[in-house]
Amino acid sequence: MRPMTITEKILAKHAGKKSVQPGELINAKVDIALGNDITAPIAIKQFRSIGAKKVFNRNKVVLVPDHFTPNKDIKSAEQCKVLREFAHEQKISHYYDGGDAGVEHALLPEQGVVVPGDVVIGADSHTCTYGGLGAFSTGVGSTDLAAAMITGELWFKVPETIKFVFKGKLNKWVTGKDLILHIIGDIGVDGALYRAMEFTGKPIERLSMDSRLSLCNMAIEAGAKCGIIAPDAVTEAYVKTRAERKYKFYASDPDAEYAEVREYNCADIEPKVAFPHLPENTKNISQVGKVRIDQVVIGSCTNGRFEDLEVAAKLLKGKKVSDHVRLIIIPATPKIYSDAMESGFFKTFLKAGAIISPPTCGPCLGGHMGILAEGEKALTTTNRNFAGRMGHPKSEVYLANPAVAAATAVKGFIAGPEALRKK
């Protein structure tokens, strides 16, 4: 049999085939179909438009109103209402509303809703996040979601895979976010278009699950169909207490075929900052120069997890946010919110002068809870810095990891965590 990559194996299994190869068009069963308050209303409209009455499996459709919630205005309230009524009508078991809602891609792994070996589709481009668990997961549109909600399957073109091999030891403060920014800086925002990105090497094996999810989250920023990391002991420790279904670990065959193999030496990788207006405009933190910042955001499906808040709290302890900076901290889920509170982070954040937001996508997509005015600059731990992404079309967004974000909030200009020690 043809040797296969982890992505090919998962897809083959879900298509009921022994083997698949890149370029092949397949129909695959989906384990989870996800929608949010922006994309699900269109999917629900499509669902009804062809007379569908029932979702294929009420336990496999997941609906999370997270983008404009708590409802920011009347229109978004109407959209959420569409979700709520559909969820109740269909008795959707994974529907997260009110105090149960969190940013979808942080919520699903945390709650054990997605597990290793799954095929997950989501009407949200950052659905690729779950590759961190060793699942095949990819973003689709609302119509695709409607199709999957009805039939429980969807068509896919089996992607070619690019393998990224990391070597050496990670420098201090370097996280999964920096590795993916480094890659995107190297290959560009369409460098992995239509392809799967597989991340390997000792430094990857040493990454925490939070960091792996954050790394795979941004595969889409290189145009990829998915990002994936082979599950291992770290994965096992993470999923064993929370998985709500059986899971399966897949791994690439040693002689699997790759479209390309790229190697990186971690010694060259510092914390990274992506400059406006594309995630590929990356620089090492030592090269950014003096950039004055008006707003710092720590949150989102990229970096709003416990570990992210923990590093921010550590750095902000006993410090004050610069008087010209608004620091907005958004724990990504209710559990992270409560864990952060119990760990005493909130006290640190509030004393430093930060704003703590309820779990929401909020400013990440320029929705609400921290919109930028003309000419303002934000440094954020989110994943996109397109022009106008966080507000006014003439505002600027810089992307970085949470340690850089915390240091920047204190200094008032873009700075690495080392800058907090030097006096």
Place this chain on the structure above:
Amino acid sequence: MKFKGSAWKFGADINTDDIIPAVYLTTTDPKELAKKCMEHLDPKFAPNVKKGDVIIADKNFGCGSSREHAPIAIKGSGISCVVAPSFARIFYRNSFNMGLPILECDGIFKVTKPGDKIEIDMDTGTVTNVTRKKSFVATPVPPFMQDLVKAGGLMNSIKKRGLV
């Protein structure tokens, strides 16, 4: 299927926030969305685009979010077809699912100036700049996708296959 119209030119890596900013995603009405289409890149686009006009863009058109509001807004504005050397994959999928014709075509971008007259023959995949008298052939649309279009999009194809 044939399209005729004037060219609207956009560059590389046009993202879904450019096509329709997220603040407007609280509606799914094509007419409403069309009013804000490309607002940040070219405020003249939405008020002036005519039915049948064509978007000629550079590589990786439609990158970013999975919002179907993007092809809906473009279609709602009257654009008949988007031509670019490459498309972001979710946008590509969405366009076929929504019935917005798109073509992957190299070369046309370089020779086209805004306002040039463009003719597109979807059956042969030929894109012609009538003003500059230059023709290019697009990458053939895979038969699987053609069938989707013929069936009237993904939803209708599901219905036709009796899967509802």
